[in-house]
Amino acid sequence: MRRGTLYRAASLIVVAGLIVCAAMLWRPSIDPLAQAPAVDEASARRGARVAEQGDCAVCHTRPGGAYMAGGLPLVTPFGTLYTTNITPDRDTGIGSWPPEAFVRAMRHGVSRDGHFLYPAFPYVHYSKMSDGDISDVYAYLMSVDPVSARAPENHMMFPMNFRPLVSFWNLLFLRDDRLTDLPDRSAQWNRGRYLVEGAGHCSSCHTPLNFIGGEKGSEHLGGGLVDGWNAPALTGMAQRSNPWTAEQLVTYLRAGVAGHHGAAAGPMLPVSLSLAQLPEADAQAIADYLLSLDSNSLDSNTPSSGPDCEATGAASAGAASRVSAPALAQGEALFAGACAGCHGGGAPMRTIDGRPGLSVVSAATASDPRNLIKTILDGIPMSDRAPSHYMPPFADTLDDAHIAALAGYLRNQACGAAPWRDLQQTVNTLRQEGQSK
Incomplete structure (x- = not known):
């Protein structure tokens, strides 16, 4: 009798489990419009x-x-x-x-x-x-x-x-939790939070993912990797050694050239072109919200974005990792031939288009050379949407050694005490990734 009862109970549990699984794995269709x-x-x-x-x-x-x-x-x-x-x-x-x-x-x-x-x-x-x-x-x-x-x-x-x-x-x-305004914050800040966390879905790119593709909540907006590009951390932007101002960030978000930081490239370029079609108030709200975030704004475990010019592994490598004089000379010559026409000190585009010197842009002061190398390889294409800026790609005109030398020179100009390591291997890897797509 007891054994039969156990069998029935076990059967009921199995059936209930199957019903729960079926309910989870199935959703009814909704009738189409006539x-x-x-x-x-x-x-x-x-x-x-x-x-x-x-x-x-x-x-x-x-x-x-x-x-x-x-x-x-x-x-x-x-x-x-x-x-x-x-x-x-x-x-x-x-x-x-x-x-x-x-x-x-x-x-x-x-x-x-x-x-x-x-x-x-x-x-x-x-x-x-x-x-x-x-x-x-x-x-x-x-x-x-x-x-x-x-x-x-x-x-x-x-x-x-x-x-x-x-x-x-x-x-x-998935949490079906609609955002509500925080009463102790301004209307502009709340608007920026709504755009960043809702429709703008910024953390889709700017938050690292776990092994099943979910965002790591403890590192919200702490930076990610998208199509071979680094999506930088959006926390601590106002506290860096090369801090963002509201004016610079609004310009960048609206596809302009932000002084001391540069312009959007890679996956961020079409996003900025979309934001440029919107009222400037939207970009101002986003900037207000993002610049309020420091390493402790969202979660006590959110990592700091770290200081600019922080080189991975360079501190322990010491002088052995410094760029050699011949390599710097080669990089300087490449800059003079390929870049100075737009980015050199006396270049007209520095005045006409507001192009920054490459030694101050965020891609040169970042801890990882990936975005600078990707920009050199891929360039920035023209767009039929305004505003538009252009940089030619150099993937077909410069080989890996040349791009590594150029990147090393620019990094030395920006952060001489913290050089990047293994640049030529990084260039080769990124080039191969781009060719495989």
Whole structure:
């Protein structure tokens, strides 16, 4: 009798567990719209601003592709994803999505048909947005030109190619907690916090990830790695030896050239071009919030961004790591031939375009040479959006030894006591990474 009771109890536990798992791994579909929704023009105009704040087009418009039609490859540690079509095309886009399906995707990462979206779509941040902003984005997307374009199949490694597993990821990292203003802070600061932590999803790039792709909460905004570029820490920006001012940060965020720091490049360039289309008040609010953050602002365990000119390993290496005189001479000659026309002391562009001397830019004073080398290799492309600045790529005109010598020279000008190490190997690695994409 006792054995039978145990069997029944065990069976009930197993069945209950299966029911719980099934509930976690499955979401119901939402019926499609019978016809295209009517679009409120005022809501769509507001939504256009929110879409720029969220950089929607940056991910959902591939180079040479139609606006918001998707198809951009996103390379992750778990495989390659392709962004989806979010135009109002009924067959390949979101034209048949009712508002509640769009809200569910934004807040919970679930598509209209019930499948889980991969968290490369930053719904963990969009869930913090207001109902009004999400509604306005929906209105805006329903107002853009529909495009028939189906995204290529994703190529994800096992077990991440089994989408229902995302539900367990959501248990760990998804919090449907909408941001509310802090009463002891100014309206501008609260606005900046809302943009950074919500639509702007800045921590998606500027926070390190753990082994399953979740943001490390204890290192929030402590810096990350994106497409081979360092996304620097956003904490302690006002306390560095080369501190950011509000004016410099607003200029940088709006795709300008910030004195003593430089201009956006790499993955940050399209973000800054989006912010440049918005009222300057948005960039001012973001700057107000970010410059208020020091190493203890968000969490007692958040690491300090560290002083500028901190070289990894150089302190222990001592004089042995110093750049040799011949290498410096070679770097100086390369600078005179390739860079001085825009960045030399008497260069007209220093006055006309506000270009900084390269010895003071953040990429030269950072602890890691990656961003300086990537900028030399890839340059900064022209944009059809204003403002735009340009730097030619040197990947095809300078070899690894030349780029290493140039980077070593610039680092010596900026931080002679803390040289970077293994520069030529770093250049070779970054070049190979770029060629493999």
